[in-house]
Amino acid sequence: MKKITIAFLALSLSFYSCKDSDKKESKAKTKKEISDLSIYNLPSKWTNQDGKDIELKSLRGNVLVMVMIYTSCKSACPRLVADMRDIESKLEKKTRQHVKLILVSIDPNTDTPERLKSFAIENKMNQDPWIFLRSSEENTREFAAVLAVNYKQISPIDFSHSNIISVFNPEGELVFQQEGLGVSNEKTIETINLEAAKL
Amino acid sequence: MKKHIFILTIFFSVLSVMNAQETGMAFIKEGSFIPLYGAVSKNPVAIKSFYMDIYPVNNSQFLKFVQKNPSYRKSKIKGIFADKSYLSYWKSDLDFGNAKRNSPVTSVSWFAAKKYCECQGKRLATMDEWEYAAMADTKKIDARTKKEFNEYILSWYEKSRTYENEIGKTFKNYWGIYDMHGLVWEWTSDFNSIFLSGESRKDKSTDKNLFCGSASVNATDLMDYAAFMRYASRGSLKAHYSTRNLGFRCASTTKPKSNLN
Numbered sequence: 001m002k003k004i005t006i007a008f009l010a011l012s013l014s015f016y017s018c019k020d021s022d023k024k025e026s027k028a029k030t031k032k033e034i035s036d037l038s039i040y041n042l043p044s045k046w047t048n049q050d051g052k053d054i055e056l057k058s059l060r061g062n063v064l065v066m067v068m069i070y071t072s073c074k075s076a077c078p079r080l081v082a083d084m085r086d087i088e089s090k091l092e093k094k095t096r097q098h099v100k101l102i103l104v105s106i107d108p109n110t111d112t113p114e115r116l117k118s119f120a121i122e123n124k125m126n127q128d129p130w131i132f133l134r135s136s137e138e139n140t141r142e143f144a145a146v147l148a149v150n151y152k153q154i155s156p157i158d159f160s161h162s163n164i165i166s167v168f169n170p171e172g173e174l175v176f177q178q179e180g181l182g183v184s185n186e187k188t189i190e191t192i193n194l195e196a197a198k199l
Numbered sequence: 200m201k202k203h204i205f206i207l208t209i210f211f212s213v214l215s216v217m218n219a220q221e222t223g224m225a226f227i228k229e230g231s232f233i234p235l236y237g238a239v240s241k242n243p244v245a246i247k248s249f250y251m252d253i254y255p256v257n258n259s260q261f262l263k264f265v266q267k268n269p270s271y272r273k274s275k276i277k278g279i280f281a282d283k284s285y286l287s288y289w290k291s292d293l294d295f296g297n298a299k300r301n302s303p304v305t306s307v308s309w310f311a312a313k314k315y316c317e318c319q320g321k322r323l324a325t326m327d328e329w330e331y332a333a334m335a336d337t338k339k340i341d342a343r344t345k346k347e348f349n350e351y352i353l354s355w356y357e358k359s360r361t362y363e364n365e366i367g368k369t370f371k372n373y374w375g376i377y378d379m380h381g382l383v384w385e386w387t388s389d390f391n392s393i394f395l396s397g398e399s400r401k402d403k404s405t406d407k408n409l410f411c412g413s414a415s416v417n418a419t420d421l422m423d424y425a426a427f428m429r430y431a432s433r434g435s436l437k438a439h440y441s442t443r444n445l446g447f448r449c450a451s452t453t454k455p456k457s458n459l460n
């Protein structure tokens with residue numbers, strides 16, 4: 001019975017997702033056009049660490065600094081989080097109000113909003129400008145594809161993943177990527193300040 | 200609850216009627232195998248039963264899709280979803296030019312392939328599913344150790360412009376599907392779970408600084424050169440890339456509805 005319901009849901013969902021694009025298109029025409037290269041073209045829905053549903057589009061107008069992690073990660077992720085924190089601490093004062101730093105989970109099954117919340121608190125990141133996001137596995141895979149982040153589950157609790165920090169301008173266009181751990185973040189910070197100064 | 204079951208019953212009786220028609224998919228029975236890449240400590244990967252398109256999607260099928268979905272036409276598609284070479288061999292939005300209607304559609308991005316399958320009520324196959332279905336020759340589920348089988352695949356890699364051929368002209372494999380080898384490369388849903396890059400310059404698959412945990416995923420058998428080529432190629436792809444020798448076909452977890460084409 002459960003299986004049938006799931007199959008039914010999957011089918012109706014897939015129909016929905018197909019028609020979705022046409023709807024979006026007509027909507028986009030009435031509003032201010034979203035640029036071709038913008039991540040705000042992605043229709044995916046996300047949930048933050050407070051359990052609140054958000055659309056990526058609601059972040060439009062901010063410079064976004066994004067990284068994909070999972071909270072049970074023991075090796076690279078703490079360093080990635082540290083890199084993010086380091087970037088945040090070095091931002092110019094007037095830049096800060098225009099910037100959101102976002103950590104996206106690649107392990108949505110484990111990283112429930114509650115889990116993200118406690119991770120945020122543990123890491124003293126449970127306040128603006130930090131946002132933690134999770135979505136379905138499919139949306140996550142798609143989002144990673146946009147960021148050119150590769151990842152693979154290698155055991156029930158572990159993932160392989162690329163260590164990339166991405167910067168998006170207020171229109172949601174990818175403007176810079178920092179690849180690797182503990183690399184110099186000078187260029188990243190410069191890009192963020194530059195983009196925020198335009199606002 | 201009763202009402203719920205009632206609705207479901209109607210839904211599925213409609214489905215089963217539709218199933219009587221040609222669905223264009225083959226049933227791939229569950230099993231397990233050790234893929235070349237991505238298996239953890241050489242443990243077999245379990246594959247659940249699924250359905251797979253018998254042929255790759257062809258030009259005329261894709262034409263119908265872009266007719267219904269204007270935002271996926273070559274002049275309309277957004278840059279984030281496809282690069283400039285998207286459908287580059289098509290004459291215009293609704294004309295695939297000199298290409299044969301029965302040839303595989305190629306130069307499509309992962310986003311477009313994914314959307315096409317969604318619109319059919321299907322999905323792309325995972326990489327493991329694809330490799331599982333592709334290791335069969337005409338007689339055996341797993342022909343990877345057969346010399347002729349590997350020679351066949353490798354000889355295809357050396358042929359040029361096979362993407363101009365029509366679908367269904369290569370061999371029908373154990374599962375009843377065609378063209379897994381010999382025609383075009385195909386997108387998979389999780390192509391971006393690979394940690395090999397095509398460029399040797401950037402090939403740092405064991406570099407912990409770039410890839411967390413990368414040391415634990417390794418090729419199980421580098422001698423399987425044919426498969427290694429496929430994984431390497433996937434590793435070099437990005438989701439908005441569209442190239443002339445890369446097409447796709449759809450899969451489904453549940454029994455397919457009638458073909459919507």
